[in-house]
Amino acid sequence: MEQNYKEIAIKLFKQGQFELAKISLSMAYNKLPSDELLAFIEFCDIAKDNPNDAFSLFAIYFDPAQDDNTQIFNEMIEIMQSSAQESNMEIESQNAITYADFKNLLNENNFKSLFESILFSTKIIIMHKDELFELVNFLVDNGFTEIGLKYLEGSTKMFAGDERLAIMLEKIKDKDENSLK
Structure with missing residues (x-):
């Protein structure tokens, strides 16, 4: 056939x-x-x-x-x-890097130190939903829960109907509850 x-x-x-x-x-x-x-x-x-x-x-x-x-x-x-x-x-003129470039830098550094070094001086440009979910996951896993939540809140239209949003919000909630104990 x-x-x-x-x-x-x-x-x-x-x-x-x-x-x-x-x-x-x-x-x-x-x-x-x-x-x-x-x-x-x-x-x-x-x-x-x-x-x-x-x-x-x-x-x-x-x-x-x-x-x-x-x-x-x-x-x-x-x-x-x-x-x-x-x-x-x-992007080049704005003190910004793409998420793909950020991930390449991760191969040579740990997430927390890399993110802290660019936090106030460089924007991370997200091109796809998958990149945003991955970044938010890294943020939550490395103690940047509030920043991860802000990324999600700023992109709610992008995630309409995406079941990963509920999973990510549950993960953030669990992190917050565990930090209070």
């Missing part, structure tokens, strides 16, 4: 599973290379950082009123990439 990897990728993309969609598109590309598939593969990478924009572009691309949206789609990918580059330049 022959798989239509592009159709599978589209379904995965609609579910927000960008990495799996990218894998499926890569398999489709291996079977039948095309510029369109290459653009979609790149689009999956971009979607990880900007899911809302990606879903909007995705809807435009699959607009049945358009005959061929490939050129429009490629132009939109270029716009999103230049926006990401501008964002990186802004």
